[in-house]
Amino acid sequence: MRTKKILAIIISLSMFMSLSSCGKKSSKVEGEFRIGIGQFAEHPSLDNCREGFLLGLREEGFEQGKNVTFRIDNAQTDGGFASQIFDNYVNNNMDMIVAIATPMAQMAYSRAKDKNIPVIFTAVTDPVAAELADENGKPVGNITGTSDKLPVDLQLSLIHEMYPEAKRVGILYTTSEVNSISSIEEYKYYASSYGIDIITQGISDTSDMALACDNILNKVDVMTNVTDNTVVASLPVLLSKANEKNIPVFGSEIEQVKKGCIACMGLDYVELGKQTGRMAAKILKGEVEAKNLNYEIIESASLYVNSKVADNLNYIINQDIIDRANQVFDTIS
Amino acid sequence: MDAIELLKFYFITPQEIIGILTGVLREGLMYSVASLGVYITYKILDFPDMTVDSSFPLGMSITAILLILDVPPILTLCISFIAGALVGVITGIIHVKFGVRDLLSGIIVMTALYSINLRIAGRSNLPVFKKPTIFHLEYFNFLDRSMKTILILLVIVAICKILLDYYLKTKNGYLLRSVGDNEKLVTALAKDKGNVKIIGLAIANGFVAFAGSIFTHDRGFFEISAGTGTLVIAVSNVIIGMQIAKRIKCISDTTAVIIGSILYRACISIALSWGLEPRDLKLITASLLLIILVMNSIKRKNKVA
């Protein structure tokens, strides 16, 4: 009996709290936009993306409290939450739904398909493969956004500029990570124009790392990374093995350069977010509809260099590169 | 974090209440099918079956690939059930015939199935947005889409429940119930308890894969990470359901599991609308579960004393 009472109290308390929080909720104000932002997981890149998006909108005059109210939710990689988050947006007739990362974008599309709410996605590597755009890059519905595809061509050109004599570029990847495999295809596509051979080595999990490093480092002049979660997670192994052999490792993101990669032409996720924000602004202003707006790939990549790593490798970075770099790090974190 | 707190704002309208209710019902009903499966392993067989975390995405991946191959949507549900059942048999054989511990045999199959799921789908994320699903069937068209979805789900869940209830009343079903209750009795009945366990695992994982299949139909895409945590959610649903069944005598265990699944989702929705950060949800879930279990054992102790 007592437990029953305690349970009843807990449930009624939570009911009460949920209702009392309703009081705080304001209803729709004329001339005000309501935007729901659903993020897939907490992750530095995705956080940057979201912040960038808010900045991008602000630059175009859309600001929280002024003419926009945001609701931001994080699904914590849980499909069930993701579904509920977008259900909530759809039921509220939000003016716009923003989805950050591929599974989130797909969920948003799935939930908003029958309503006419515009969906903007960002940090989707391959919108075509995710069926968020058709083969010609046209939207499949009232949905558009930006892709965080790696600037592979620019990265190769950076490698070629810094190491003109390097003919064999190695990439480590996890066989189960689809993004890595498609990035490698991309590398192979562009490599020939630089006279570079791409040499790959697959791993199945972190435990294979050391062996795989030993193996591939004997065959290459330079290493470069893709956004492979497993490889990036055990980056220190690769870096220490490469250092022993005096082989430079190029990164794929700013974080990797901080950790000891020599340089990268990486995505600036804040920039990506801003670009998405500008697209969203266009739609909010009524200049264009999401269904008529093709998805965009980031227009510019950012150059990051680590001078400390270069010193360790006895490599002198060309002043021109230093000048062009968005950021030069002189420590290894 | 403060900035986000500031940005967060809530509004509730009748539509939102209906929206939350339909959302809760839909997610709850979909998970209830998986929970019925876990009810068999967790409650009846007393077997901590980790296979569930991979038979769920197995149903998802098989359904995604079958829909792409234009297999009729209803058939994908059945094929998923069979595939799940086969996986359950494998876990069972590893446990029963090779003598590997229950938890471990589930983990082995789960690990192996991760790769197999990737192979089936070909990639870790496979959309089927362009294909018709069970929710596009030409029934109940007078309803709006979310109501239609719920009605279709209700029909599916009801069929699953009735079939499972019937099975548990058959000779074979009773044998399954006794193997979890008292293995010695099954041996005394001149039946191989190992085979009975294998049958149980097969049915359980069949249900779980079936639920995975429904998820692909609803979501419109397969995602490899979707299975992680299925077991915990389903076990929570079963535990909540068992509490209900204990307190309200007139409802059957299976009905209680279904209600438990819906209640669990409702709790999460309440927590979310409460302004809770999703990042804390797993902690809240675990605490809630612990409270229920602890209160139960306190009650039991009181009874003994």
Added chain:
Amino acid sequence: MIELRNVSKYYNTGSVTETCVFNKFNLNIDKNEFVSVVGSNGSGKTTMLNIICGSIKVDRGDVFLDNKNITNVPEYKRMVKIGRVFQNPAFGTCPSLNIIENMALAENKNKSFDLKPLVDKNRVEKYKTMLKSLNLGLEDKCDINVGALSGGQRQAIALLMSTMIDIKFLILDEHTAALDPKTADVIMELTDKIVKEKNLTAIMVTHNLRYAVEYGNRLLMMHDGQIVIDVKNEEKKNLKVEDVLDKFTTISIECGN
């Protein structure tokens, strides 16, 4: 008939704690014998039952049941002909099922467990008649889960269930040990009645010397994996509890107990 031929059984083989339970042990039990087995703890009584039922494997030797060598037949297949009641009343029944369901399960033994409903409404009356014959008032508690019944009631049901279909052998493993003296008497009476009615070959391990002497037509006393007393029929009839107790004490003193 049941026969153990040159059976050897060791526990913890190969380790320092290796113990020999049986070394070339032989036993022959004829059809329709009701054998009571007594002996001190560790004398091998329960191991013997487990070997007959197949719960444990022998290291050497052969086990015969009805003239068939069943040494390598798994436990559950031997149960086709054997019924077994354990010391723990919980082992013989399914606690979360009610009495009728338990009995229906037992009645379906050696038939196929298919997808037909288990409980046949027409059989319920028959089950109730059987329960009534126990005089424990169980016929009014048919819908109660067996787990909620007392140990004696459960043991009575277990006994009923293990002999519900035609089996040839009944193995009783201290089946009255966990019960209070009065209930134990009731169960013992019931056992004797069933064994006689069904013409079963039975082996009963017990610590109750009175039961061992009073019931059955053969008595075995075991010690250290050997049979030290084996009396049958007429000889058994003249046996008194004191005789057995004397022998028992002598052995115990020899062992330094």
